[in-house]
Structure formats: C-alpha cells, structure tokens
Amino acid sequence: MAIQDRKERQLAEREQLFLNAAREQICQDGLLSLQMAKIARACDYATGTLYQHFSSKEDLLVSICSELVDKRVEIFNRLVAWEAPSRERIFGIAVGDIIFARHYPEHFRLAQFVFTEVVWQAASDRRRQQLLETSKPMGEAVQRIIEDAVAAGDLDLRGRPLLEMTLGQWTMTLGMHNLVHAEGVLQLYNLHDPYRILLRQLNALLNGVGWQPQQDPFDEQALEALVQRIQRNVFADLCENGAEKTP
Amino acid sequence: MAIQDRKERQLAEREQLFLNAAREQICQDGLLSLQMAKIARACDYATGTLYQHFSSKEDLLVSICSELVDKRVEIFNRLVAWEAPSRERIFGIAVGDIIFARHYPEHFRLAQFVFTEVVWQAASDRRRQQLLETSKPMGEAVQRIIEDAVAAGDLDLRGRPLLEMTLGQWTMTLGMHNLVHAEGVLQLYNLHDPYRILLRQLNALLNGVGWQPQQDPFDEQALEALVQRIQRNVFADLCENGAEKTP
DNA sequence: TCATTTTATGAACCAGATTCAGAATCATTC
DNA sequence: GAATGATTCTGAATCTGGTTCATAAAATGA
Numbered sequence: 001m002a003i004q005d006r007k008e009r010q011l012a013e014r015e016q017l018f019l020n021a022a023r024e025q026i027c028q029d030g031l032l033s034l035q036m037a038k039i040a041r042a043c044d045y046a047t048g049t050l051y052q053h054f055s056s057k058e059d060l061l062v063s064i065c066s067e068l069v070d071k072r073v074e075i076f077n078r079l080v081a082w083e084a085p086s087r088e089r090i091f092g093i094a095v096g097d098i099i100f101a102r103h104y105p106e107h108f109r110l111a112q113f114v115f116t117e118v119v120w121q122a123a124s125d126r127r128r129q130q131l132l133e134t135s136k137p138m139g140e141a142v143q144r145i146i147e148d149a150v151a152a153g154d155l156d157l158r159g160r161p162l163l164e165m166t167l168g169q170w171t172m173t174l175g176m177h178n179l180v181h182a183e184g185v186l187q188l189y190n191l192h193d194p195y196r197i198l199l200r201q202l203n204a205l206l207n208g209v210g211w212q213p214q215q216d217p218f219d220e221q222a223l224e225a226l227v228q229r230i231q232r233n234v235f236a237d238l239c240e241n242g243a244e245k246t247p
Numbered sequence: 248m249a250i251q252d253r254k255e256r257q258l259a260e261r262e263q264l265f266l267n268a269a270r271e272q273i274c275q276d277g278l279l280s281l282q283m284a285k286i287a288r289a290c291d292y293a294t295g296t297l298y299q300h301f302s303s304k305e306d307l308l309v310s311i312c313s314e315l316v317d318k319r320v321e322i323f324n325r326l327v328a329w330e331a332p333s334r335e336r337i338f339g340i341a342v343g344d345i346i347f348a349r350h351y352p353e354h355f356r357l358a359q360f361v362f363t364e365v366v367w368q369a370a371s372d373r374r375r376q377q378l379l380e381t382s383k384p385m386g387e388a389v390q391r392i393i394e395d396a397v398a399a400g401d402l403d404l405r406g407r408p409l410l411e412m413t414l415g416q417w418t419m420t421l422g423m424h425n426l427v428h429a430e431g432v433l434q435l436y437n438l439h440d441p442y443r444i445l446l447r448q449l450n451a452l453l454n455g456v457g458w459q460p461q462q463d464p465f466d467e468q469a470l471e472a473l474v475q476r477i478q479r480n481v482f483a484d485l486c487e488n489g490a491e492k493t494p
Numbered sequence: 495t496c497a498t499t500t501t502a503t504g505a506a507c508c509a510g511a512t513t514c515a516g517a518a519t520c521a522t523t524c
Numbered sequence: 525g526a527a528t529g530a531t532t533c534t535g536a537a538t539c540t541g542g543t544t545c546a547t548a549a550a551a552t553g554a
Contacts, residue, residue: 007500031365036542037504046503048544057542113363115429117356118278132435139436158465160447163436168448171422176414178421182362188379189386189410200407201415201452208451208464217455218405283511284535293534295513304511 015053017043023064026106031113036060058122065114066127066134068107073134075100076141078234086149087211090169092230093142094202097173098195099231099238108177142166154212168205173198199223262300262310264290270311273353278360283307305369312361313374313381315354320381322347323388325481333396334458337413339477340389341449344420345442346478346485355424389413401459415452420445446470 021042025034036057040050054060075096079089101108113119120128146162149155157165176198179185186194203217215222231239268289272281283304287297301307322343326336348355360366367375393409396402404412423445426432433441450464462469478486 030368031363032368035540047542048504049502051543052501055543109364112359112425113365115425115432116278116360116363117428118360120430121277121279128431132431135432136435160465161438163438164444164447167423167438167441167444168419168451171426171445171448172415172419172452173422174425175418175420175422178359178362178425179418181364183367184375184379185362185382188383191408191410191414194414197411197414198418200411201418201456204415204455204457205419205448205452206455208453208455209448210451218407282509294511295534296532298512299532 018050018053019064019067022060055124056122058119059124059127061114061119062123062127062131065110066131068104069134072100073137076138080141080144082234086145086152086154087213089145092234094173094199095227095230099235103238109181112178156210165209169202172202265297265300266311266314269307302371303369305366306371306374308361308366309370309374309378312357313378315351316381319347320384323385327388327391329481333392333399333401334460336392339481341420341446342474342477346482350485356428359425386410403457412456416449419449
C-alpha cells in the first residue's frame with residue numbers, strides 16, 4: 001500500500017506545517033492572539049482542514065507542547081550520556097533547562113497554560129496521552145542519573161522511591177519558570193536574575209538530600225565554573241557566542 | 248457625604264456577592280464552565296451590572312484570586328506570630344499552605360490560570376496591581392521570619408538578599424501545586440502523596456541553605472511529629488477533626 | 495473515461511463575552 | 525411632593541472567534 005504510505009506522509013508533513021505556523025504565531029504575537037483561522041490561512045489551507053488534524057484549539061496547543069517537550073528530552077538525554085560525576089549531571093539538567101528556555105522562550109509559557117485545567121480538560125484524551133508519553137523520557141533520564149548516583153555511592157535513597165529524590169528539583173524549576181513569566185511578581189520582591197538564584201537553591205537542595213560531592217551553594221566562583229564547564233562540555237552548540245553570559 | 252458612603256458600601260457588598268457567586272461556580276463546575284451571564288443571573292442582576300465591577304472576565308478572575316490570597320496571608324501571619332524556632336516557623340508556612348490548599352481547593356488551580364499570559368495580560372492594570380499588592384504581605388511575613396532566623400543565629404545569609412533564601416521554598420511549593428493539578432502527571436511517574444514529598448524535600452532544602460537546627464529529611468517520625476505540632480499549635484481551628492491525617 | 499470514494503473548502507453556525515440605547519431609580523430643588 | 529436632572533440598571537443586540545457541515549474538488553481505480 002504505497003499510496004497509503006504517501007498519504008500518511010503528506011498528512012504528517014501538513015501537520016508539521018500547521019504546528020510550525022502556530023508556534024511562530026505564538027512567538028510573534030503571544031498566546032493571547034492565536035487564532036485557528038489565522039493559522040490555517042498562513043498555511044494556505046481552509047480552516048476546516050486544520051480541524052482534520054486537531055479536534056480543537058486546545059488539542060493544537062497540547063500538540064505544540066508535545067513537540068517542544070520532544071526537544072527538551074534531547075537536553076535531558078545529553079546529561080544521561082555525559083560522563084561526569086552524578087551530581088554534576090543532575091545539576092546539568094537544570095542548566096540545560098535554562099538554556100532550553102532561552103532557545104524556546106515560548107515553551108514554558110505554553111506549558112503553564114496547557115496544564116491549566118481550562119486547556120488540559122478541553123483537550124482530547126489522545127493528545128493528552130501523547131504529551132504524557134512524550135514526557136516520559138525526561139523521567140527516565142533522571143532515573144538513569146539517579147541510578148548511577150546510587151551505584152557510585154553519591155546518593156543514598158534512604159528507602160524512598162528513586163524519582164522522589166528529584167521531585168524537589170523538578171518542582172523548583174517548574175515554579176521558577178512560572179514566576180519568571182508572571183510579569184511583575186519578582187520585581188515586587190526586588191529579586192533579580194531568577195535563574196541564577198534557582199541554581200543556588202538547587203545546589204542547596206542537592207546538598208540537603210545528601211547528594212555527593214557537596215557543593216557550597218553560595219560559592220559564586222565554583223558555581224560559575226561549573227556552569228561554564230557544563231555549557232562547554234554538553235551544550236557547546238547551544239551557547240555559540242562565547243561571550244554569552246551564563247544563564 | 249453619608250450618601251456617598253452608603254453607595255460605596257452597597258457597591259462593595261454587591262461586588263462581594265458577585266465574587267462569592269463566581270467562586271462557588273468555580274468550585275461547583277470548574278473554571279471551564281464559568282460564565283459571566285450565569286454569575287450575574289445567580290445574583291439576580293443583569294449582565295451589564297457585573298461589568299460595572301469587573302471590566303472583563305479576566306478581571307473577575309484576578310479579583311477572586313486576590314480575595315483568596317488575602318486569606319492565604321492570614322496563614323502566613325500565624326507563622327510570623329508563632330513563638331517557635333525559626334526553622335519550624337518557615338517550615339510551617341509550607342504546612343499551612345497545604346492546609347490552605349485543602350480548604351480552598353480552587354485557589355491554586357485558579358492562581359495557576361490567572362498567572363498565565365492569557366489571563367494576566369487580559370486583566371486590567373488596576374486589578375493586576377491589586378493582586379500584587381495583596382500578595383506583598385506574604386513576602387513580608389517570610390522576610391520577618393528570616394530576619395528572626397538571622398538574629399537568632401539560625402541562618403547565615405552569606406551575603407545574599409533576604410528573600411532569596413526562600414525563593415527555593417516558594418518555587419518548590421508553587422511547582423508542586425502545579426503538578427498536583429496536572430491530572431495524570433504524577434501518576435505517570437508513580438508518585439503518591441505529593442505534599443508529603445514536598446515537605447521532605449523542603450527539609451532537605453532548608454538543611455542545604457544551612458538553616459539551623461538541621462533536620463533529617465527522611466526521618467518520618469520526626470517529620471510527622473513536627474507536622475502534628477504545627478497543626479496543633481498554629482492551625483488547630485483548621486484541622487478540626489482530630490482524626491484528620493497530616494497533609 | 496467515468497463512477498466512487500476521499501478530502502478540502504469556507505460560509506454558516508454557535509457560544510459566550512461585551513456593549514449600549516433606553517428604562518428605571520435616585521437625589522435635589524422649588 | 526412633583527419636576528428635573530443625574531445616576532444606575534437592564535438585557536437584547538453586537539461582536540469575536542471557534543467549530544461544523546453541505547458542497548465542491550480531487551484522487552482512485554475499474
């Protein structure tokens with residue numbers, strides 16, 4: 001059935017087209033003014049055609065999110081592959097996330113919205129499931145790093161489930177992305193450079209769960225050096241211009 | 248101008264009426280099906296009257312959020328007033344938040360939505376400002392506790408701004424509320440009892456920033472005892488039924 | 495080529511937020 | 525306490541933008 005194949009391929013291509021157009025519009029004019037008809041028009045298709053791919057606007061949003069999560073997974077996998085002390089690898093996930101946020105500034109804004117009851121409930125089961133499925137490898141990556149840490153004697157689970165160890169890091173990162181996007185909140189408390197603070201607090205957290213080797217969270221020199229090293233060794237391609245300041 | 252006063256009072260009363268009706272509808276049927284006309288009808292007013300108070304639906308949402316934040320502030324203030332080691336007081340904020348989330352299950356769902364670009368941008372400056380203003384006392388409460396901690400020698404700021412110390416706790420809590428409401432995510436990784444995990448990770452974080460006295464984050468007995476004590480001493484009225492399990 | 499099936503189209507439809515011209519109420523004055 | 529002007533309330537009309545679906549167009553295959 002070569003014909004079926006071709007059709008499927010074309011369908012997938014068109015879906016990609018729609019997704020890209022939608023993402024572009026989000027980057028350009030914000031989530032607020034995203035319109036189904038505009039997306040279709042931008043791709044020279046009728047509105048109805050768009051609905052052959054996505055059963056609703058919410059579905060489309062969830063799909064875009066899946067796509068971006070897929071790219072984010074790539075970041076996580078780099079840390080799994082990186083040969084370095086487990087403590088630096090888990091820390092690297094946060095650094096990678098910050099770099100990711102710079103490359104896809106729309107992602108966390110979108111994700112925050114997507115996981116809102118209003119969108120999440122309105123999306124189709126299929127797309128929801130797909131996003132969860134796409135997200136799984138992030139958990140698996142972290143799990144791999146924790147396993148290595150335990151094996152290397154850098155971390156003692158103290159009887160807790162593997163992934164619990166990282167939930168603090170996860171929620172802390174998530175929450176920080178939220179705050180960063182909540183225009184005005186951080187200014188209210190006169191807090192600057194939120195991602196740098198995140199890294200410091202993360203180091204504190206990792207110390208707190210007993211992840212070896214311990215690192216003074218307020219040693220700026222060491223932090224800067226570590227971030228630089230991670231950028232150089234793991235994300236060189238994403239931090240092209242040498243002048244680029246750390247996250 | 249007694250007449251002006253009365254008018255103002257009546258206006259405020261009606262606004263409250265609307266806010267309550269809206270909150271009730273959110274609790275009842277979810278954010279998704281909240282409708283301006285329904286709210287007005289529920290209060291026996293015309294739709295237009297509702298718009299004399301709130302310039303848009305988003306404005307209304309932000310207002311509800313402000314109202315709830317006001318109640319949340321009360322929780323924070325209890326911890327400021329509580330006479331106990333600073334470490335227990337800051338920890339108590341998280342415990343209080345969890346209790347708060349149980350009492351107002353709509354709050355964090357709503358807040359997540361409100362701080363979404365789609366709502367935040369669409370709300371009026373005035374209401375946005377109001378919400379930020381209402382939130383300030385939370386920061387001040389935490390600040391008070393940190394000051395006490397420093398004064399008591401429980402915490403060394405290491406040259407960082409006061410509030411930075413707590414940003415990890417803040418974002419961790421925020422992120423956890425997010426995850427809890429993202430139907431399916433925690434199940435995906437087989438994580439149960441998220442708020443309990445939050446408290447353990449928070450203890451780790453507090454240890455990590457060097458907040459004395461240190462507490463083993465995986466000592467279940469100690470954790471349980473502390474939570475119980477906080478509930479008894481600070482939130483007795485909010486945890487009526489003695490049988491109620493800890494958060 | 496023609497009949498049949500599949501897909502694309504975009505105008506019509508619909509939900510629900512928002513507005514606004516007129517009705518009702520209130521305050522003030524004589 | 526009636527008249528007048530100011531204020532407030534009302535809800536049908538308007539508007540926006542997501543979604544549908546009858547019809548047109550294209551693809552398939554005999």
